[in-house]
Amino acid sequence: MTQQELVARLREGGVRVTPQRLAIAEAVLNSTDHPSVQQIYERVRDHFPSMTLATIYSTLGVLEKSGLIQELPFPKSSRYESNLEPHVNLVCVQCGNVVDTDLGREAVLRLKALISRESNFSVAWQRVDFHGWCHRCAAARESRQHSPA
Amino acid sequence: MTQQELVARLREGGVRVTPQRLAIAEAVLNSTDHPSVQQIYERVRDHFPSMTLATIYSTLGVLEKSGLIQELPFPKSSRYESNLEPHVNLVCVQCGNVVDTDLGREAVLRLKALISRESNFSVAWQRVDFHGWCHRCAAARESRQHSPA
DNA sequence: TTTACTGCAAAGGGTTTGCATGAGG
DNA sequence: CCTCATGCAAACCCTTTGCAGTAAA
Numbered sequence: 063m064t065q066q067e068l069v070a071r072l073r074e075g076g077v078r079v080t081p082q083r084l085a086i087a088e089a090v091l092n093s094t095d096h097p098s099v100q101q102i103y104e105r106v107r108d109h110f111p112s113m114t115l116a117t118i119y120s121t122l123g124v125l126e127k128s129g130l131i132q133e134l135p136f137p138k139s140s141r142y143e144s145n146l147e148p149h150v151n152l153v154c155v156q157c158g159n160v161v162d163t164d165l166g167r168e169a170v171l172r173l174k175a176l177i178s179r180e181s182n183f184s185v186a187w188q189r190v191d192f193h194g195w196c197h198r199c200a201a202a203r204e205s206r207q208h209s210p211a
Numbered sequence: 212m213t214q215q216e217l218v219a220r221l222r223e224g225g226v227r228v229t230p231q232r233l234a235i236a237e238a239v240l241n242s243t244d245h246p247s248v249q250q251i252y253e254r255v256r257d258h259f260p261s262m263t264l265a266t267i268y269s270t271l272g273v274l275e276k277s278g279l280i281q282e283l284p285f286p287k288s289s290r291y292e293s294n295l296e297p298h299v300n301l302v303c304v305q306c307g308n309v310v311d312t313d314l315g316r317e318a319v320l321r322l323k324a325l326i327s328r329e330s331n332f333s334v335a336w337q338r339v340d341f342h343g344w345c346h347r348c349a350a351a352r353e354s355r356q357h358s359p360a
Numbered sequence: 361t362t363t364a365c366t367g368c369a370a371a372g373g374g375t376t377t378g379c380a381t382g383a384g385g
Numbered sequence: 386c387c388t389c390a391t392g393c394a395a396a397c398c399c400t401t402t403g404c405a406g407t408a409a410a
Contacts, residue, residue, distance in 0.1 A: 083365085177315060263391080
């Protein structure tokens with residue numbers, strides 16, 4: 063999403079646009095790693111050294127209400143998702159990385175349609191996480207099993 | 212799951228079995244509402260008035276490591292899932308209720324198989340949440356729109 | 361000019377930890 | 386008997402709140 067589109071989307075929701083908000087929005091939207099509040103903080107601090115976490119939390123709430131991002135609660139803290147299209151997240155239980163995958167996108171779409179059609183539940187959005195070991199951590203795990211310390 | 216099976220499952224993991232742990236395990240496993248720590252606390256307090264939240268947190272960790280339950284992080288606090296089979300949760304954004312649905316179970320199974328087969332990600336378990344309005348809250352919302360205060 | 365956002369500090373609340381006592385195997 | 390769970394209290398940390406100054410529209 064371009065800055066202009068971003069500004070438009072925010073104004074649609076009657077939200078005041080500030081440089082800080084744009085920076086935070088871009089830190090989330092121009093990333094695919096589902097950053098945490100701390101990570102967003104670190105990415106934005108270069109341009110806005112005086113910004114505090116309170117502003118980040120406030121802005122993330124605004125962005126979520128405007129329909130631009132989604133909060134993804136995790137055990138220790140939340141991460142933020144910029145890809146609102148139905149898709150699958152792969153969550154590594156070892157390193158904690160979260161990546162989107164194109165695999166199964168169609169299946170999630172069909173699943174959403176099924177739920178919408180066959181249940182009396184009015185679907186707004188969905189979160190599909192597969193937890194396990196990413197390629198790298200699985201390899202490290204495998205080698206540890208073959209030659210334990 | 213019966214108490215006997217429960218005891219066996221815990222002992223398999225080298226876990227010491229206590230009356231408190233059995234009570235907590237049953238409070239989660241004999242429920243379908245994905246209780247929070249507070250709810251588990253309230254359900255167990257009748258039988259163990261002196262039990263504290265620390266014991267509940269500790270036991271839930273043990274149960275999760277033993278593969279009996281899964282933690283489901285939510286914005287304010289975690290809930291606990293006893294249905295580890297692939298399925299879809301319906302999460303009401305209004306009343307906060309979380310219910311399992313049978314709809315789409317096959318689709319989630321196939322999705323899991325697809326990810327396992329086509330990616331180099333080693334799947335352990337999955338969380339599939341559809342967020343939106345349950346039947347009751349959708350109806351209340353509808354009537355509010357037709358006759359606003 | 362009016363509204364509401366930012367930054368700062370303090371408070372809030374779910375979760376974790378340390379330790380003495382007590383119970384399981 | 387030895388190990389580890391329980392209960393209690395305090396600590397932790399993520400997140401929220403209140404307020405004065407300031408920027409957006």
